[in-house]
Amino acid sequence: MVFSTSVFLYLFLPLTLIIYYIAPKKSKNFIILLSGLLFYSWGEPIYVVVMLISTMIDYFAGLVMNKFEGRKLPRRICLIVSVVMNLGLLGVFKYSGFIAENINAIAGQQLIDINNMNFFGIEFLPMNMLPIGISFFTFQSMSYTIDLYLGNVKVQKNPISFAAFVTLFPQIVAGPIVRYDDVAKELDDRTITIDLIYDGIIKFIIGLGKKVLIANSIGSLWTEIKGLDLGGVSVLTSWLGILAFTFQIYFDFSGYSDMAVGLGKMMGFNFPKNFDYPYMSKSISEFWRRWHITLGSWFKSYVYFPLGGNRKGLPRTVLNLAIVWFLTGVWHGASWNFILWGSLYGVVIIIEKLFLGKVLKKLPTAICSIYTMLLVILGWVLFDTADLPTAGNYIATMFGASGILVDGSALYYLSTYAITFIICIIGCTDLPKKAVELVRKKCTPLVNYGGIAVMAGMLVLCTAYLVDQTYNPFLYFNF
Amino acid sequence: MSKQKIHKILLIVLFSLILLIIPIITIIKSVNMPAKPFSENENRYLQEFPKFSFDTVTDKSFMQDFETYFSDRFVLREEWISMKNNFDRLLGKREIKGIFTEDGRMIEAWKEYDETSVNANLAAMESFAQKYKNVNMYFMLAPNAQEIYSDTLPANCGAANQKNFIKMCYDATPSIKGIDIYNSLAAAKEEYIYYRTDHHWTSLGAYLGYQSAASVMKYNPISLDKFSIEHASNSFRGTLYSKTLDDSITPDTIDFYTLANGEPELSMTVYRGTSANTYDSLYFRDYLEKKDKYSAFLGTNVPKLEITTTIPKESDSGSLLVIKDSYAHSLIPFLTKNYSKITVIDLRYINGALSDIDVNISDYQSVLFMYNVITFSEDTNVKKLNFMA
Incomplete structure (x- = not known):
């Protein structure tokens, strides 16, 4: 199930919250588990099993690790079992098709029949199956066993509490990547306060608005432009298209994270922040400290630091960064586009670390912003085109390959999407937040009560967009 | 607290x-x-x-x-949807669900079509016409409101040129006489020739089609002043309204044009599956009380209709087979003044041979293909003529 459907908002959510609030404290985690399973099976009625297997293995790995406290070898075996198992699930479900394709390409023949693969006798089509959120829940679940091994967290003996951590529905499909450490305390003991619910509702509605009102609206422009024959696309049109995607992915992804954080608060959890105005960054390194923060910190904690981070000399630091950014690319999807996308970020970040960072600090901020956004925008081309040649052609079009600078349709797109673009530009800066703070200082009740009206209005408007998704007049049946 | x-x-x-x-x-x-x-x-x-x-x-x-x-x-499903459409408009979107609302009317946008499919249809029509050389063949392709009111649409919105499309279709079917109705519709653009909330043309629009066809099909059109106009309904909200749910546009009027000095006697038989029902009027007034008011003209689409009209011999042009879409429904009432026998078939609802539904092309003096551009460009049934007849 996804948050932006009427069934979630007006059936699943009210029912779950009512039961959750009524339930005695001791059984709240059980309600989380049940609602999470229903939530996940609604979209993945079969692969919910995959999630449960991952959960069970990590739970038992934790128990066994705890039993052998102080003994390195058995603990290490438990860790290896957990990591191999989680990465194995990812490998089979997410990467097997891609790996097979490339083996075939290198071999120059059909060594592996992609349309007829099997895993321990179970046949599957690797291209058609990717359990929703598998990249998120495997990483979340792994964080428990790794942290337990490193001694950062205590063992979770209650299977329901551990399963509740993995199946906690707000963050199950699209992050943020909540580490066990982040919620360990709240999992066993949390208090739901009026302040927390209030903050949660605001965060949730803002997130819903970002996704439903902004991301979907601007996204339709990218969908339209992406579908055009590139040969006749003007420079302006191609820029408008990729700018539309630049905004779409930010408002979509950060909207989902906001909704997750908001829902978490309503249930008494404080999830980590996932986005911090990334498009205001002045360098690529800064961008990645503000974009999908929980992913970056996951790789930092569990890959970069264990490899030695920057403590083993410059060459080793560069290598470590390269590994992390290659993996970041791979994590986003099984295709060369993502690998190149992540690796190029790695290259830029290494260059910034070596010398560019110091240069940027001396330059005017406007130039730093342009430099950062230009790279980010070009990166999105790689991120959201079908394959490398298409990405190359698109970038060529952006720099004039079609020989048309501006045409009528570009002006039409610009005029019909101008207001949406303006909303996007303002919305991805901290201006709205600053404005609210300013008004709050002058007149707090205005923010408090005006805020209620704005939130209610936004919820109503989002509802209209959700209902419209299935409005489907079948008009020509009779004509 | x-x-x-x-x-x-x-x-x-x-x-x-x-x-x-x-x-x-x-x-x-x-x-x-x-x-x-x-x-x-x-x-x-x-x-x-x-x-x-x-x-x-x-x-x-x-x-x-x-x-x-x-x-x-x-x-409140429809109210939500209408709210969403209004908000989209507020954001500056001018095309909502494929419809432009400009200058007090809704206009269905037509941007592209499947060339292969259209060419297959045209080829089927041409070979059909060559097969029945003794029958007069006519082709009336009505432009949609988009073409007539293209000046009201936003610049560069991607609307394709229907005039060129019509010419292309006529050129591809040299054995069928094309009827140019674009000019007379364009000249009358200030009149009420297209519904504001529906994708069809009005009775007046259809009358202009009837008038333009006269010189090609060689009949004497009855002049407009001989008709009395009945405003049968003024609360028609059509298919375009169903999509936009925009209440700000004035509902449409359904007009019946009948001869002022009395309609000729006629009988219409509607064939639907194995049933056949005969009526003495072309108008189904029951539909005026429903949403789908356009169906008051000859009813909903059916495989076959037969209309025989008693008209003086000197003004009778004989028998006519109309192969059509629903635009023809408001045109046919006019044609009954000049053709004593009209058979109307809708290829979308016929799957066997035409002889299976008792239609033999050679029985007719004339055949008229009557479509509007959007329906014709999306049609996948005309090419069935290859094996139907």
């Missing part, structure tokens, strides 16, 4: 109320609905409660159908 918390509690209460009231009313509403609810506006039956079984759950059809079920019964 501390003062700082009042607004927080207020928001929580409001949020809870919205989240509770909407589903509760929706559930009450669905419980009280008839067994098979039909949406007149969307012209379809609403999704029924899906079957719950192992198979429907594992293939996710239960979940998908349930989402449609819930959304179909959502409280």
Whole structure:
């Protein structure tokens, strides 16, 4: 199930919250588990099993690790079992098709029949199956066993509490990547306060608005432009298209994270922040400290630091960064586009670390912003085109390959999407937040009560967009 | 309770109320609905409660159908959709669900078409015409409001040129005489020739088609002043309205044009499946009380209609076969003044040979293909003529 459907908002959510609030404290985690399973099976009625297997293995790995406290070898075996198992699930479900394709390409023949693969006798089509959120829940679940091994967290003996951590529905499909450490305390003991619910509702509605009102609206422009024959696309049109995607992915992804954080608060959890105005960054390194923060910190904690981070000399630091950014690319999807996308970020970040960072600090901020956004925008081309040649052609079009600078349709797109673009530009800066703070200082009740009206209005408007998704007049049946 | 918390509690209460009231009313509403609810506006039956079984759950059809079920019964469904369309307009979008609303009228946007399919249809028509050389063949392709009112559309919105399309179609069928009706419609663009809320032309628009065809089809058109106009309904909200749900556009008027000094006697037989019903009028007034008011003209689309009219011999042009879409429904009342025998067939509803429904082309003196550009460009049935006749 996804948050932006009427069934979630007006059936699943009210029912779950009512039961959750009524339930005695001791059984709240059980309600989380049940609602999470229903939530996940609604979209993945079969692969919910995959999630449960991952959960069970990590739970038992934790128990066994705890039993052998102080003994390195058995603990290490438990860790290896957990990591191999989680990465194995990812490998089979997410990467097997891609790996097979490339083996075939290198071999120059059909060594592996992609349309007829099997895993321990179970046949599957690797291209058609990717359990929703598998990249998120495997990483979340792994964080428990790794942290337990490193001694950062205590063992979770209650299977329901551990399963509740993995199946906690707000963050199950699209992050943020909540580490066990982040919620360990709240999992066993949390208090739901009026302040927390209030903050949660605001965060949730803002997130819903970002996704439903902004991301979907601007996204339709990218969908339209992406579908055009590139040969006749003007420079302006191609820029408008990729700018539309630049905004779409930010408002979509950060909207989902906001909704997750908001829902978490309503249930008494404080999830980590996932986005911090990334498009205001002045360098690529800064961008990645503000974009999908929980992913970056996951790789930092569990890959970069264990490899030695920057403590083993410059060459080793560069290598470590390269590994992390290659993996970041791979994590986003099984295709060369993502690998190149992540690796190029790695290259830029290494260059910034070596010398560019110091240069940027001396330059005017406007130039730093342009430099950062230009790279980010070009990166999105790689991120959201079908394959490398298409990405190359698109970038060529952006720099004039079609020989048309501006045409009528570009002006039409610009005029019909101008207001949406303006909303996007303002919305991805901290201006709205600053404005609210300013008004709050002058007149707090205005923010408090005006805020209620704005939130209610936004919820109503989002509802209209959700209902419209299935409005489907079948008009020509009779004509 | 501390003062700082009042607004927080207020928001929580409001949020809870919205989240509770909407589903509760929706559930009450669905419980009280008839067994098979039909949406007149969307012209379809609403999704029924899906079957719950192992198979429907594992293939996710239960979940998908349930989402449609819930959304179909959502409280104030059309009001929500209308709100969304208004907000889109506020954001500067001018095209909503493929429809432009400009200058007080809704215009269906036509941007591209499947060339292969159109060419296959045209080729089938041409070889059909060559096969029946003794029958006079005519082709009337009516432009849609988009072409006539193209100047009101936003610049560069991607609307394709229908005039060129019509010329291309006529050129591809040299054995069929093309009827140019574009000019007379364009000249009358200030008149009420297209519905504001529906994709059809009005009776006046159809009359202009009738008048333009006269010189090609060689009949004497009855002049407009001989007709009396009956405003049969002035609350028609058509198919374009169903999509935009924009109440700001004035509802349309359905006009019946009848001869002022008395309509000729006629009988119309409607063939639908194995049934055949005969009427003495071309108009089904029952539909004027329903949503689908355009169907008052000759009823809804059926495979075959036969109309025989008693007209003086000197003004009778004989027998005519009309192969058509629904634009023809408002044209045919005029044609009955000049053709004593008209058979109307709709290829979309015929799958066997034409002889199976007792249509033999050689029995007719003339054949008229009557389509509008959008329907014709999307049609996949005209090419069936290759094996039908």
